[in-house]
Amino acid sequence: MDKVFDYAKDKMNKTIASLNSDYNAIRAGRANAAVLDPIRVDYWGVPTPINQMAAVSVTEARMLTIQPWDKSALKLIEKAIQASDLGINPQNDGTVIRLAFPPLTEERRKQLCKDVKSTAEGAKVAIRNIRRDAIEKLKAMKKASEITEDDLSDGEEEVQKITDDFIKQVDSVAAKKEAEIMEI
Numbered sequence: 001m002d003k004v005f006d007y008a009k010d011k012m013n014k015t016i017a018s019l020n021s022d023y024n025a026i027r028a029g030r031a032n033a034a035v036l037d038p039i040r041v042d043y044w045g046v047p048t049p050i051n052q053m054a055a056v057s058v059t060e061a062r063m064l065t066i067q068p069w070d071k072s073a074l075k076l077i078e079k080a081i082q083a084s085d086l087g088i089n090p091q092n093d094g095t096v097i098r099l100a101f102p103p104l105t106e107e108r109r110k111q112l113c114k115d116v117k118s119t120a121e122g123a124k125v126a127i128r129n130i131r132r133d134a135i136e137k138l139k140a141m142k143k144a145s146e147i148t149e150d151d152l153s154d155g156e157e158e159v160q161k162i163t164d165d166f167i168k169q170v171d172s173v174a175a176k177k178e179a180e181i182m183e184i
Contacts, residue, residue, distance in 0.1 A: 001138065001147060001155050008134040008159055012127050012166040019123040019170060023177045026112060031058045031101050036066075041080040043073060050077055064099040071095070104181070112181045120174035124167055131163040 024034035033056040040047035050056060054068040054077060068074050078097055081090045091098040104112070138155040141147045147155070 001141070001151060004134050004137045004141075004155065005158060005162065007137070008130055008162055011130045011133075012162065015123050015126045015130070016166065016169055016173065019119065019173055022119050023116065023173065026115065026177065026181075030061050031064045031099070033058065033064060035086060036064075036081075039080050039084045039086070041073065041076050043076060050080070053077070059098075062101040062103075064101070066090075066097040066099070067095065068097075109181050113178050116174055116177050116181065120170050123170045127163060127166050127170065131159055134159045 021034075021037075024032065025037055026035075033051065036050045036056060039050055041050060041053065042048075043053055050066060053070065053073055054066045056064060056066050059065050066077060068077060074092060074094070074097065078090045078092050081088070081097070081099070086099075088099050088101060091100065135156055138147070138152055138159070142149065142152045
C-alpha cells in the first residue's frame, strides 16, 4: 500500500511543480526571466529557448535585457518575442534587446487573476484524477487479495488526506500568485 501512497504523492508533487512553472510564466507587472520560457526561436532550423542562446537578466524592476551570445541571433530573438503573446515590444540597440514591462492596468490584473484561478482549478482536477487512480490501484489490490477490506478503507482515507493536503497547497500557491498580481 505504501507504493500507492508514494505514487500519489510523487504525481501530486509534480502537479504542484508544474503549477509553479505555469505561474512563473505569468507576467505580474515586474520583470521576470521566466516569461520568456515558452518562447522558442527558430535558430538554424531548431526551435531553441531564448535562455539557451542568450544571457537574460533583470536590470531594473520592470526591465529585462537579453544579450545573445551570437550577435546574428539578435533579429531572430526579436522576431520571436514580437510573434509571441507576451504583449511587449522589444527594443533592439544592436547588441542587446531590452523588454520594458509596463505597469499592469486594473482590468489586466483581474484577467490575470482569472487565469491564475483557472490554472489552479486545472491542477486540482489533475490531483483528483491522481486520487482516483490511487484508489483504483487499492481496489485492484483488494480484488487480488493483497489487502483486506479494512486496509482498503484505511487506504482510501489516507489517499483522501494526501489529496486534501495537496489541494490546500494549490490554493496557497494560487492565493500567493493572486496577491503578487494585485499588489501595486
